[in-house]
Amino acid sequence: MIRIEPRAATSKTFSIGVPVLSALIALGFAAIPLMAAGANPITAYGEMFKGVFGSVFSITEMLTRATPLIFTGLAAALAFRAKLWNIGGEGQLYLGAMAAVAIGSGVLDISGVLLIPIIILLGAAAGAAGMAAPTYLKIRFGADEVVTTLLLNFIILIFVQMMLEGPLQDPMGLGWPQSAPVLDQGMLPPLMDRMRVHSGLILAVVLAVIAQFMLARSVWGFKLRAVGENAAAARHAGINVKRSLYGVAIISGGLAGLAGVSEVAGLKGYLTADLSPGFGYTGIVVAMLAGLSPIGVVIAALFIASVFVGADGMSRAMGVSSFLADLVVSVSLLCVLVGGFIAKYRIVRSEKAGSAT
Amino acid sequence: MTPKTVLTLTGLSKRFGPVIANDDVSLTLHKGEVLALLGENGAGKTTLMNMLFGHYLPDAGRVEVADAQGILEPLPLGHPQAALAAGIGMVHQHFALAENINALDNITLGSEPLLALRRNRAAARARIEGIIARSGLKAPLDVPVGQLSVGERQRVEILKALYRDARILVLDEPTAVLTPQEADTLFSNIRAMVADGLSVIFISHKLREVLAFSDRIAVLRHGKKVGEMATTEADEAKIARMMVGADTPKVARDQIAAGAPVLSLTNVAVKGRSERESLEHVSLTVNAREIVGIAGISGNGQSGLARVIAGLTTPDAGTVAVDGAAIENPTPARMVEAGVGRIPEDRHHEGIVGAMSVAENMVIERLDDPDIQSMGLLRREAISENAARLATAYDVRGPGVGAPARLLSGGNIQKLILARVFERSPRLILANQPTRGLDMGAAAAVGQRLLEARARGAGIVLISEDLDEILGLADRIFVIRDGQLTQAPTTEREQIGLMMAGVAA
Structure with missing residues (x-):
């Protein structure tokens, strides 16, 4: 008979071990369809690794994606962290x-x-x-x-399409549904010559460090x-819950808006309706893999970007579909969710509940 | 004639991780007897009964139940269905009734065949009415259970057990929610049922009722059975000593003259979401150096009153003044600012943030304090020094001030909250059920702290369902009933009990 009991305390080992183990298990699972597709998983993962870390260019591509x-x-x-479930990162982007x-x-x-x-601030504000x-609707009407x-x-995506037409x-766009390009001096400076990686990355990492610090050390984070x-x-202790929710809503939406700024003003230069291949949604996976820790987000984003960029490389080298990347990412999310459960509860095997004679 | 044994528990043990809930407990129950199972909170009474009823699987030990012929048969453990089939019925502290259907359906629910084409309600009703006639457990059968009083619901629970042919009935703290009068009715019902051949295990920590009403007493302490005796040989002091292991700490209370008013509620009305939270034009003055006890059966407006004083509810009418200054649009922060210390009713849910550290919980009400923060950043050293000091001063024990607060026991969580409240030398203290669920030692410590605060000059509102606690601590007593406060003219238990029940005195 198997019983589930809550653990007294969640250990540090778990909070780091679970995501790492989940990633490895996900890669293990993904080997099954790889073999079904006729590829040797070891070679395939070798190609995947090469696809990310094989050259300076591929590393910068991974960083750009992250x-x-x-x-x-x-x-x-x-x-x-505030139990405000922002699923709207894509729209805010x-x-x-x-x-x-x-x-x-x-x-x-x-x-x-x-x-x-100005571009950064306005993008964040939007x-x-x-x-x-939505936070107002939640607080005011319970939506x-x-x-x-x-x-x-x-709604926002359709609005974007409308604005782009x-x-x-x-x-000067010959009727294509795309915006005019951001002025040259408005573009976020690239980090390396002839590479796409840009200073949006620095901004992202700095903000992650600040978020980590503020969460642990500031009254706001408390x-x-x-x-x-x-x-x-x-609420009982006198904390203004609504104000806290509005505050985190503004910061959360602002960060998602910065993802859009960074893609437009750091990478593409102009806006099209296919700017984001679901970065807003993948960000939720990143946050969950990271255990909602800001520094963890940086690591999880690098991992997921590696899987996607690596899968492209593998796909080119071995002729296996790059959709495998989606599989790895989703299985690792499932593993993290299961792992999070195991970190909170332990599964106890006891003698079968037969008659005690 | 030797009494027939209907139930034996032999060597039952259960541990939850490092906590030993029951250690080698053996009990015997005879036919037609009332066995009181006494012990402080956390002594392992409920765990023991949950093993009997199959909710928990014991680590060791066995249970034998007499079958219909009176022959003891081993009971398969870990299966509530087996316990039901063997004739064991359990009435929990928290009722398990569906509020939207009537008592009749609640009673028959689960004992009907799943695939029956039609329900034989007439037969069921006749049987239930027969049980009511024999036991005296009167309850309206055709009204949705949600409209019944607590006492009636409890009777429905017992009827449900009897309907399933329970020969052994386990009552887990049945009087916790009843008025003294309702409790007396329950006892006479149980007497009738026992005369009818039922055997009862009665879990309680109230000495008074146990002495008045049981045949035999077994006392548990720290999961072990520490004593067993016939009720005729027992007296209050003797059992209390067994329960706590030493003489019961008595809270010494001396007379002090009350001072100026620190809290004035004037015609405060609250239209709550439910009757539990509603107040009907309540006026109350609490002076410095006095404890005002609010007695009442739960759900008569206590939570509404507490929420107003805590700043969680803005009254629809009337004024709230602390120390003579009216508080406009009260919020928890404004009340704390005005010098109100709040001990919440539900300490786990409202008192602490379990995932945050003990140290953080100790400063959660004073985040604006420059001792705690500067420029919006937490002063972590000051916070942990504060926590270490308070943990020593208020005897908060646990895995350390850096550990999550949820790891503390209930008594230590309460000490954490007391530390947080008393440290600010509040002018007014709202103590809402401050000792509920605490063992005697911890409860006495809470009472002592309240008396110290009173001596220091604070006014205290003590809301409690434990009448003994109010009688022991309060200088003045009000009874709350249907959202209205009435001053209790005397300190007579009996009369307060009648007022709680809404019977004109």
Whole structure:
């Protein structure tokens, strides 16, 4: 007979061990379809590794891919710490991107020293507004933010498409549904010559470090944790729960907006409706893999970016579909969720519950 | 004639991780007897009964139950269905009734065949009415259980057990939710059932009722059976000594003249989401150096009153003043600011953030204090020094101030909250069920702290369902009933009990 008992305390080993083990188990599981596709898993994973770490170029590609995931991962992690379920990272990303091209593509033709901060702030503000609205609906009317933020993603995406065929359409774009490019001086400076990796990465990592510090050391982080862990006790203790929720909503939405800014003003240069291949959603996976720790988000984003970039390399070398990457990511998420359960509860095997004679 | 044995528990042991809940406990129950199982909270009474009923699987030991012929048969452990089939019925502290259906359906629920084409309700009703006639357990059968009083619901629970042919009935703290009068009715019902051949195990920590009503007493302490005696040979002091292992700590209380008002509620009305939270134009003044006890059966507006004083509810009408200054739009933070210390009713849910450290929980009400933070950053050294000091001063024991607060025992969580509240030398203290679920030692410590705060000059509102606690501590007593406060003219238990029940005195 198997019983489940809660553990007294969750050990540090678990909080680090579970995600790492989950990643390895996920790669193990993914070997099954690889073999079914006729590939030797060891060679395939070798190619995958080469696809990420084989050259300076591939490493920078991985970092480029990780950059938006750090932003959206932080957005999810901070909101989830307060039990504010922001599923709308994808929409907030597009709001940030829209704000970036709206202000950065010629309205303000000023020096980059001014223009870049303005683009960043406005993009963050747009994303923040995109999360503040559902949070207001939650607090005022009890509307479930999982539903509202999720559905807003689709509304915002359609709005983006409308804008790209209307006011934001590039007049020189030959009728393509894309925005005018961000001015050269408004672009986030690249980190290396002839590589795509850009200074958005630095911004993302710095924000992760700040978030980690603020969460553990600041009164703001104290209140956020208290609200997330036990809102009733936080309220009883005199913490303004609504204010904490609005605060984290603005920061979470702002971070997701920065993912959009960073993609537009760091990488693509202009906005199209297929700017993000689901970075907002993948950010949720990143946050869960990271155990909602901001520094963990950086590591998880690097892992997931490696899997995606590596799978592309493997796909080219071995002719196996790169959808394998999605499989690895989803299985590792499942493993982390199971692992999180095992970290909180232990499974006890006892003698069968027969008659005690 | 030697009494017939209907149940034996032999050497039952159960541990939960490092905690030994029961250690080699053996008990015998005779036909037609009331066995009281006494012990402090956490002594292992409920665990023992849960093993008997199959909710927990014992680590060691066995259970034998007499079958219909009176022959003892081993009971398969870990199977509630087997316990039910063997004729064991259990009435838990927290009732397991479906509130939206009537008593009749609640009673028959689960004992009907799943695939029956039609329900033979007439036969069921006739049987239940027969049981009611024999036992005197009167309850309306056709009203949704949600509309019944607590006492009626309890009777429905017992009827449910009897309907399933229980020959052994286990009552887990049945009087915790009843008025003294309702409790007396319950006891006479049980007497009738026992005369009818039923055997009863009665779990309690109230000495008074156990002495008045049981045939035999078994005392548990720290999971072990420490004594067993016929009730006729027992007296209050003797059992209390057995339960706590030493003489019961008595809270010494001396007379002090009350001072100026520290809390004035004037015509406060709250339209709560439920009756539990509603208040009907309540006026209450609490002076410095006095303890005002609020007695009442749970769900008569205590939580509404507590929420107003704690700042969690803004009254719909009336004014709240602390130390003479009216509090506009009260919030928890404003009440704390005004000098109100709050000991919440549900200490796990409202008192602490279990996932955060003991040290953090100790400062959670004073995050604006420059001792705790500077420029929005926590002063972590000051926070842990504060925690170490408070843990020593208030005897908060556990795995350390850096550990999550949920790892503390209930008594230590309460000490943590007391430390947090008393450390600020509050002018007014709201103590809502401050000793509920605590063992005698911890409860006495809480009472002592309240008296110290009173001597220091604080006014205290003590809301409690434990009348003995109120009689022991309070300078003035009010009874709360249907959201209204009435001053109790005397300190007579009997009369307060009648007022609690809403019977005109």
